[in-house]
Amino acid sequence: xxxxxxxxxxxxxxxxxxxxxxxxxxxxxxxxxxEIQPRAAIMSDIVARFNFDTRHIQTRVRSRSADWDxxxxxxxxxxxxxxxxxxxALDSLIGQTLLRPDVLAALNGDDTTTLRRxxxxxxxxxxxxxxxxSGQNGVVMLVANIDDIYASLLEIRTQLYLISLAVALLVIVxxxxxxxxxxxxxxxxxxxxxxxxxxxxxxxxxxxxxxxYSILARTFNNMTEKLEQVEKTREEFVSNVSHELKTPLTAxxxxxxxxxxxxxxxxxxxxxxxxxxxxxxxxxxNITNDLLALxxxxxxxxxxxxxxxxxxxxxxxxxxxxxxxxxQKKVVLLYEEVRPVQIEADEVKLVLAxxxxxxxxxxxxxxxxxxxxxxxxDLQNAVxxxxxxxxxxxxxxxxxxxxxFYRVDKMRDxxxxxxxxxxxxxxxxxxxxxxxxxxxxxxxEGSVFVIRLPIRxx
Numbered sequence: 001x002x003x004x005x006x007x008x009x010x011x012x013x014x015x016x017x018x019x020x021x022x023x024x025x026x027x028x029x030x031x032x033x034x035e036i037q038p039r040a041a042i043m044s045d046i047v048a049r050f051n052f053d054t055r056h057i058q059t060r061v062r063s064r065s066a067d068w069d070x071x072x073x074x075x076x077x078x079x080x081x082x083x084x085x086x087x088x089a090l091d092s093l094i095g096q097t098l099l100r101p102d103v104l105a106a107l108n109g110d111d112t113t114t115l116r117r118x119x120x121x122x123x124x125x126x127x128x129x130x131x132x133x134s135g136q137n138g139v140v141m142l143v144a145n146i147d148d149i150y151a152s153l154l155e156i157r158t159q160l161y162l163i164s165l166a167v168a169l170l171v172i173v174x175x176x177x178x179x180x181x182x183x184x185x186x187x188x189x190x191x192x193x194x195x196x197x198x199x200x201x202x203x204x205x206x207x208x209x210x211x212x213y214s215i216l217a218r219t220f221n222n223m224t225e226k227l228e229q230v231e232k233t234r235e236e237f238v239s240n241v242s243h244e245l246k247t248p249l250t251a252x253x254x255x256x257x258x259x260x261x262x263x264x265x266x267x268x269x270x271x272x273x274x275x276x277x278x279x280x281x282x283x284x285x286n287i288t289n290d291l292l293a294l295x296x297x298x299x300x301x302x303x304x305x306x307x308x309x310x311x312x313x314x315x316x317x318x319x320x321x322x323x324x325x326x327x328q329k330k331v332v333l334l335y336e337e338v339r340p341v342q343i344e345a346d347e348v349k350l351v352l353a354x355x356x357x358x359x360x361x362x363x364x365x366x367x368x369x370x371x372x373x374x375x376x377x378d379l380q381n382a383v384x385x386x387x388x389x390x391x392x393x394x395x396x397x398x399x400x401x402x403x404x405f406y407r408v409d410k411m412r413d414x415x416x417x418x419x420x421x422x423x424x425x426x427x428x429x430x431x432x433x434x435x436x437x438x439x440x441x442x443x444x445e446g447s448v449f450v451i452r453l454p455i456r457x458x
Contacts, residue, residue, distance in 0.1 A: 310341075
C-alpha cells in the first residue's frame with residue numbers, strides 16, 4: 001500500500017516537472033522570438049530600400065549584426081546568399097544556395113520562425129522582402145543563438161529536480177509513516193483473528209479510537225461475543241442432552257439389574273419394575289422426539305408449509321385435545337375470541353408451538369386455577385394471549401426460560417414429565433414465522449405469554 005501511495009504521488013510530481021519546464025522553455029523562446037521579429041522587419045526594409053545592392057547593405061548588415069548579436073543573412077530570389085554577417089568565418093554562406101523549407105516559404109511570401117536543437121541551439125527568423133526594381137522576392141534571415149536560454153533552463157531544471165527530490169523524499173517518509181499507522185490496527189486485527197481461528201474465542205480486539213478500524217473492531221468483537229455465546233450454548237446443550245438421557249438410562253439399568261440379580265422375583269414386583277422401565281423408555285422417546293422437532297425448527301433454511309389457517313379453529317382444537325389433562329389437574333380452561341382471525345402459517349408447527357405453552361400453563365397451575373387463551377388481531381398481526389394462574393416465574397429467570405433444557409424448578413418439572421424443550425420449540429417456531437413472543441410473570445401470581453404473528457407472510 002505504501003508503494004502504491006508513493007507511485008501515485010510521484011506521477012503528478014513528474015507530470016508537473018515536465019509541464020513546468022515545457023512552459024518555461026516556451027516562454028523564453030517566445031520572448032526571444034518577439035525580440036528578433038522587429039529586427040528582422042527592420043533589415044527587410046533596409047534591404048528592400050537599397051534593392052539588394054550589396055554595396056549599400058553590407059555595412060548595415062554587419063553593424064546591425066554586431067549591435068543585435070545575431071547573424072544576418074540576405075538571400076536573393078534564386079535562394080543564393082548575397083550577404084552574410086559572418087562573411088569572415090569559415091561557415092560563411094555567401095555564394096551558397098539555400099534550399100531550406102523556411103527560405104523557400106519566405107520566397108513565397110510566408111514569414112517563418114524555426115527552432116533547431118542540437119550541439120548549438122538556434123532560432124531562425126526568415127522574412128520575405130521585395131526587390132522593387134526586378135519585382136522579385138528575396139529573403140532576410142536572422143539567426144539567433146539561444147544557448148544561453150537552454151543554459152538557464154538547465155539550471156532551472158536542476159533546481160526543480162532537487163526540489164522535486166526533496167518533496168519526493170518527504171512524500172515517501174510521510175506515506176510510510178501514515179501507511180504504518182493505517183496498517184498497524186489492521187495487523188492487530190489480523191493477529192487476533194488468527195488466534196481466534198485457533199479456538200481462542202475469549203480474545204477481543206482493543207478499541208482505542210473512533211475511526212473506521214474501531215468500527216470494524218467493535219463489529220468483530222460483537223460477532224465474537226455471539227460466537228462465544230453460541231459455543232457456550234452448544235456445550236450446555238450437549239451437556240444437558242447427555243444429562244437428560246443419562247437419567248432414564250441409569251434408572252433402566254438399575255431396575256433391570258435388580259430384576260436380574262434375583263433368582264425369583266414376585267410377579268407384582270417384576271410387573272412394577274417393568275412398568276418403571278417402560279416409563280423411563282417413554283421419557284427417552286419424548287426427549288428424542290422433542291430434540292428432533294427442535295432441530296427441524298432450527299433449520300431456518302427449510303421451507304414452511306404456508307397455508308391459510310383459521311386461528312380460532314386451530315386454538316379450539318388444541319384446547320379440546322388438552323382438556324383431559326386440565327380435568328386431571330382440576331384446572332379450568334377458558335377461551336375468548338375477540339374477533340375471527342385468518343393468518344398464513346405452517347399449521348403443523350404452529351399447533352406444536354401453542355400446545356407447548358398451554359400445556360406448560362396447565363402443568364404448573366395448581367388445582368382450582370385457570371388457563372385462559374385469548375385470540376385477537378390488529379391490522380398486521382394476530383395476537384395470542386395465554387394467561388395462567390400458576391406458580392409464576394421470577395424476574396431473573398424470565399430471559400432464560402426459552403433456553404433448551406432450562407427449568408426454573410428442576411424437581412417440579414421432572415415430576416410433571418417435561419423435557420425442558422417445549423418452550424424452546426415454541427420460541428423457535430414463532431421466530432421462524434417472523435413473529436415474537438413475550439412473557440410477563442410474577443411468582444405466585446401466574447404468567448402471561450403474548451404471541452404476535454404476522455397475518456400475511458411477507
